[in-house]
Amino acid sequence: MALKESEAIVLRTYPLRESDLLVTLFTRLEGKVKGVARAAKKSKRRFGGALEPLTYVRAFYDDRERQELVRLDSCEVIESPLAAEISYPRAVALGHVAELLDELLPDREASDAVFRLALSVLQELRGPALWMPLTYFELWMTRLMGFLPEFSECVVCGRSLNDSRAFYHALADGLMCAQDKRLASSEMSPESRKIAAQMLRSRVSDFAGIEWPKVVGADLRKFLLQTLERHIEKKLVTAGMLERIST
Ligand SMILES: [Zn+2]
Structure with missing residues (x-):
């Protein structure tokens, strides 16, 4: 199953259950997309620092179900406002x-x-x-x-x-x-x-x-x-x- 890949700007995150985050991304590929980052609070490898609002990232996500929420697989920081x-x-x-x-x-x-x-x-x-x-x-x-x-x-x-x-x-x-x-x-x-x-x-x-x-x-x-x-x-x-x- 190929993941979608897009440059994106992180707009918001909300805590969801104990270690997941609900993330709103503005992707270059298809505009505003909402997704769930599972275990985001634990996984430094997949999301380390990339989910701060206004971080410019390369996002990898999966929406084969065409559901409202995509599954956010990982994000790489391209540029962080925290720099x-x-x-x-x-x-x-x-x-x-x-x-x-x-x-x-x-x-x-x-x-x-x-x-x-x-x-x-x-x-x-x-x-x-x-x-x-x-x-x-x-x-x-x-x-x-x-x-x-x-x-x-x-x-x-x-x-x-x-x-x-x-x-x-x-x-x-x-x-x-x-x-x-x-x-x-x-x-x-x-x-x-x-x-x-x-x-x-x-x-x-x-x-x-x-x-x-x-x-x-x-x-x-x-x-x-x-x-x-x-x-x-x-x-x-x-x-x-x-x-x-x-x-
Ligand atoms: Zn007038």
């Missing part, structure tokens, strides 16, 4: 990437674009930079899931927003002009709209080394998270945790 120091903000940032992938990806649907996005953002999250890679990841996930509206025109009247103020609201789908904005809307700054446009035509590594405090693009990230939460119809746990990180 670099894990500060609390970095742990939250990694958790955010994992939560977005887990919540937004459908089961068993390969997406090479999302896989490459995740790898490139994880690469940037190895250093001290936090808000730049997170802004890039949230923006591109929103785009790749098909939820990103046009930023250059009002979603209500269609008027160009290029030289005017733009507003957004948790219950509306795009940006609105000053006339059409709802009560209690927030404003998206021209700077953040410019950042979004730049990020949509650049690689995440193009922004490496740029000083990027939390305030840069904060309105854009708030808009993106509101958009994503509206589509998944739930609050993201890590969004609140990121909110409380101060720098």
Whole structure:
């Protein structure tokens, strides 16, 4: 019986019985796959260190039964986030990437674009930079899931927003002009709209080394998270945790 083999990113693990783990993997081969790693807590040889969230692995698994859960045979670490120091903000940032992938990806649907996005953002999250890679990841996930509206025109009247103020609201789908904005809307700054446009035509590594405090693009990230939460119809746990990180 041949095992399937795929590059994968570990998204989550849950304890299952005494020594087994339930593992959610984002595989390159067939998207999000859930499986059971038997005796994972005992077997250093088959899984040693490979099941930490956000570890980039080569996974070997068996799903001949076509059941919901595959049997995870073994994983080899290709790259571990634990290779670099894990500060609390970095742990939250990694958790955010994992939560977005887990919540937004459908089961068993390969997406090479999302896989490459995740790898490139994880690469940037190895250093001290936090808000730049997170802004890039949230923006591109929103785009790749098909939820990103046009930023250059009002979603209500269609008027160009290029030289005017733009507003957004948790219950509306795009940006609105000053006339059409709802009560209690927030404003998206021209700077953040410019950042979004730049990020949509650049690689995440193009922004490496740029000083990027939390305030840069904060309105854009708030808009993106509101958009994503509206589509998944739930609050993201890590969004609140990121909110409380101060720098
Ligand atoms: Zn309008």
